Amino acid sequence: xxxxxxxxxxxxxxxxxxxxxxxxxxxxxxxxxxxxxxxxxxxxxxxxxxxxxxxxxxxxxxxxxxxxxxxxxxxxxxxxxxxxxxxxxxxxxxxxxxxxxxxxxxxxxxxxxxxxxxxxxxxxxxxxxxxxxxxxxxxxxxxxxxxxxxxxxxxxxxxxxxxxxxxxxxxxxxxxxxxxxxxxxxxxxxxxxxxxxxxxxxxxxxxxxxxxxxxxxxxxxxxxxxxxxxxxxxxxxxxxxxxxxxxxxxxxxxxxxxxxxxxxxxxxxxxxxxxxxxxxxxxxxxxxxxxxxxxxxxxxxxxxxxxxxxxxxxxxxxxxxxxxxx
Numbered sequence: 001x002x003x004x005x006x007x008x009x010x011x012x013x014x015x016x017x018x019x020x021x022x023x024x025x026x027x028x029x030x031x032x033x034x035x036x037x038x039x040x041x042x043x044x045x046x047x048x049x050x051x052x053x054x055x056x057x058x059x060x061x062x063x064x065x066x067x068x069x070x071x072x073x074x075x076x077x078x079x080x081x082x083x084x085x086x087x088x089x090x091x092x093x094x095x096x097x098x099x100x101x102x103x104x105x106x107x108x109x110x111x112x113x114x115x116x117x118x119x120x121x122x123x124x125x126x127x128x129x130x131x132x133x134x135x136x137x138x139x140x141x142x143x144x145x146x147x148x149x150x151x152x153x154x155x156x157x158x159x160x161x162x163x164x165x166x167x168x169x170x171x172x173x174x175x176x177x178x179x180x181x182x183x184x185x186x187x188x189x190x191x192x193x194x195x196x197x198x199x200x201x202x203x204x205x206x207x208x209x210x211x212x213x214x215x216x217x218x219x220x221x222x223x224x225x226x227x228x229x230x231x232x233x234x235x236x237x238x239x240x241x242x243x244x245x246x247x248x249x250x251x252x253x254x255x256x257x258x259x260x261x262x263x264x265x266x267x268x269x270x271x272x273x274x275x276x277x278x279x280x281x282x283x284x285x286x287x288x289x290x291x292x293x294x295x296x297x298x299x300x301x302x303x304x305x306x307x308x309x310x311x312x313x314x315x316x317x318x319x320x321x322x323x324x325x326x
Contacts, residue, residue, distance in 0.1 A: 002026045003236075004066045006052055006099055007073030008045070009036025011183050012114060012170050012225060016070055017045055018178060019229035030061055031073065037181030052095040055102065062106040068236050069103045070112040071096060074143070077187055078118060081140035092143035100150055104158045110239045111151060111162040112232060117221070117249060117290050119145040119166065127253045127291040137283060148247065155245050163235035167250040168221040168288055170228050172314040175305055180318050189220065189261055190311065194319040197271040204273060206258050208280035217258035219287040221251045224305035224314070234299040248298065251290025256308055268312045269320070 003020050007013040008029030013036065020027050027045040030052070041047050050057035052073045062069075074092040075081070081088045096113075103111050118141030120132045136142040151162040171190045173179060183191065196204045209216040231250055239246055266273050295301040305314070 001067040002028070002065065003068045003070060004028050004030060004061065005070045005072065006030045007036065007071070009033060009038065009040045009047075009181075010072060011040075011181075012228065013070075013072040014040035014042075014179050014181070015174060015225045015229040016072065016114070016232045018042065018174065019226075019233050020070075021045055023233060028061065028064070028066070030058070035184060037184075039181035040179055052099050053090070055098050058098050058102045059105075062102050062108075065106070066108060067240070068110045068112055069099065069108050070114070070232065070236070071099050072114045073099075076116075076140060078138040078140040079187065081138050081143070085139045088139055088143050092140075093146055096147045096150065100147075100154060104154055104160045108160060110236055111154075111160055112236045112239075113147060113151060113162060113164045114232065115148055115164040115166045115247075116141060116144045117166045117168045117251070117288070119148065122285050123288060126287060127251055127289045128249065129291045130247060130249055130294055151245070161239050161243065161245045163239045163245065164247040165228075165232055165235050165250060166248065166290070167223050167228060168290060169223070170225045171222040172224040172226065172305060172311045173318045175224075175226055175310065175314050177317060180321070182318060182322070189258065190222070190265075190315055193262060193265045193273060194269075194315055196275075197265060197269045197273050197316070198319050198322060202274065204262065204275040206262075206275055206277045207284060209259075209277045210280075211286040213257055213286050215257050215259045218284055219255040219257050219289065221255045221289045222306065222311055223250050223252065223303060224311055226305050227301075227303040231295060231299065231301050234301055238299055246298070248295045249290045250292050250295055250301070252303075252306060253289055253291050255287060255289040260308065261312070264308050264312050265316070268309065269316050
């Protein structure tokens with residue numbers, strides 16, 4: 001089968017592309033390299049440089065015919081979305097409209113959308129399952145929810161089936177060491193810890209240590225990016241085999257605190273990793289975790305690499321080898 005991966009040179013996209021390749025799919029990566037890295041491209045995948053907002057370019061690449069389209073191109077900084085909603089409207093929503101329209105026109109059998117548990121907003125109960133009310137707390141989550149709603153309509157009106165894979169935080173790097181291009185800008189905890197470990201930043205800021213959690217710091221849900229890539233492939237194959245669309249959550253159900261991530265990183269890297277506790281950030285809930293019960297039942301998905309040590313070790317393997325000045 002032939003798979004088109006938009007944003008396939010990015011951090012998550014490259015791991016998803018690699019997993020499809022490993023399973024024998026023909027993969028084409030479509031990326032404008034604005035945040036994606038050439039180092040994350042593979043010789044056994046075709047690469048087309050283009051922007052999802054360029055409808056002619058999207059139409060042209062889809063002319064070669066694909067069984068599935070994996071859409072990962074977009075912005076993901078939740079905080080920035082509250083400051084620059086216009087930018088997120090254009091890149092996320094307009095970009096998705098462009099790709100969805102062309103996918104429907106070209107007869108794509110399954111549109112695989114890398115979504116987010118941010119569509120649920122602040123938790124009303126934990127862990128958050130697929131039935132949790134959808135009330136995004138930031139504009140980024142709103143864009144993801146709107147794209148899911150568009151896909152539901154295209155299923156009803158055009159018969160284009162879809163899979164939406166929702167998760168909070170992808171972390172780690174390819175356990176076989178085949179993907180080593182770091183994100184140029186990141187707001188995620190583990191990369192920030194690693195940047196502190198290698199001296200790219202002076203210290204790690206911990207936003208509050210007085211939450212009602214097991215050590216006072218926020219708990220967040222982390223899924224290893226290899227496990228996440230497997231879930232994407234399994235979700236695609238489920239839709240192809242059943243002919244039914246699917247929306248599924250991925251989560252650890254327990255999560256990791258900031259201090260737990262920090263202490264594991266100090267132990268594994270052998271670096272002191274200076275950290276300083278500062279005031280809480282507005283709007284940070286104490287705990288955000290999701291359940292993977294449906295993914296286990298329907299897809300047979302079982303995370304193999306999402307334990308804390310593997311998350312840290314696979315990330316450190318990339319950051320410790322960065323050239324000076326990276």
